[in-house]
Amino acid sequence: MIKQLKNNFMQAAFGTTLWMALLITLFAHPATIPFSFIWRLLGMGCLFGLIFGVIYPYLWNYSTFKAQVNIALSTVANTLGGFGILYLFSWEMFVQIRPFFLLILLVTLLGHIAGFYFYSNYENKKLAAALNRGRK
Numbered sequence: 001m002i003k004q005l006k007n008n009f010m011q012a013a014f015g016t017t018l019w020m021a022l023l024i025t026l027f028a029h030p031a032t033i034p035f036s037f038i039w040r041l042l043g044m045g046c047l048f049g050l051i052f053g054v055i056y057p058y059l060w061n062y063s064t065f066k067a068q069v070n071i072a073l074s075t076v077a078n079t080l081g082g083f084g085i086l087y088l089f090s091w092e093m094f095v096q097i098r099p100f101f102l103l104i105l106l107v108t109l110l111g112h113i114a115g116f117y118f119y120s121n122y123e124n125k126k127l128a129a130a131l132n133r134g135r136k
Helices: 002-027 035-062 067-089 091-135
Strands: none
Touching: 002 035, 035 067, 067 091
16 A cells, blocks of 8 residues: 555656646746745645545545545545645735635545535446356
């Protein structure tokens, strides 16, 4: 489990860092990039890696929490991580979006509830199909 989570983290962090560097290069067109921004870019990649490479796989594949706890923890991790990434990317944008924290938290919660409903429905159908194949 630890090895799998470590690999997930490395893939998510590295992939996200490359993706953000490409997007910033294409759309921001900075003449020069301060060295401190490279560290912030690596921090953003690490936060993405932590959320989507460690927290989500652990909660949904390995933990024994109830679905409500998984949804709540996923929502909090996603929202706080998103605000942390936004803070690292742009202080000005963070200041503009910060007043909408509760609304963003609510929308994220609704998204996780809907996602869990569709994911569990899909998994149940897949499991039922596998069990039906095994009976024949």
